[in-house]
Amino acid sequence: QVQLAESGGGLVQAGGSLRLSCAASGRTFSNRAMGWFRQAPAKEREFVATISWSGRTTTYADSVKGRFTISRYNAGNTVYLQMNSLKPEDTAVYYCAARDVATESRERNAYIYWGQGTQVTVSS
Numbered sequence: 001q002v003q004l005a006e007s008g009g010g011l012v013q014a015g016g017s018l019r020l021s022c023a024a025s026g027r028t029f030s031n032r033a034m035g036w037f038r039q040a041p042a043k044e045r046e047f048v049a050t051i052s053w054s055g056r057t058t059t060y061a062d063s064v065k066g067r068f069t070i071s072r073y074n075a076g077n078t079v080y081l082q083m084n085s086l087k088p089e090d091t092a093v094y095y096c097a098a099r100d101v102a103t104e105s106r107e108r109n110a111y112i113y114w115g116q117g118t119q120v121t122v123s124s
Contacts, residue, residue: 002026002113004096009118012086016122020081022096022115029077033104035111036070036081038092038120045095045108049081053102061106064090086122093117 008020022034035050049070051058058070069082079096097111105111 002029002032002098004098004113004115006094006096006115006118009094009120011121011123014086014088014122014124016086017082017084018086018120020083020094020096020118020120022079022081024077024079024098029074029098031102033099033102034070034072034079035097035099035105036079037095037097037108037111038090039095039117040092043092047106047108048094050104050106051079052104057104059104059106083120086120088122088124091120091122093119 003026005023031053033052036048037045038048039045047061049060051070051072055072067085072079095117096115098113100112
């Protein structure tokens with residue numbers, strides 16, 4: 001088992017920034033691609049960003065490209081999501097997820113482990 005714990009969510013005004021963190025514990029963090037997803041009220045959980053184990057490959061949803069940056073610090077078993085120029089439509093619960101392989105994926109069902117989520121609210 002891999003336990004994932006997100007932090008860093010909160011309330012921010014439109015145009016502001018937040019940095020989400022996801023700390024992993026339990027089974028090794030090694031050789032796992034990581035992803036961030038989000039779920040707004042009454043909507044399905046959607047892909048936000050993903051990063052390969054090496055950190056060399058990242059992929060973003062079109063809606064966040066150029067505003068969000070995913071990164072990871074493998075020695076610290078942590079993955080981050082830097083969110084800039086936030087918009088009200090970014091309001092959602094943000095989830096961290098881990099795969100069992102090193103390559104990144106946009107697909108929700110490609111992820112084995114999930115955190116409990118952290119709320120991000122962007123006011124207009």
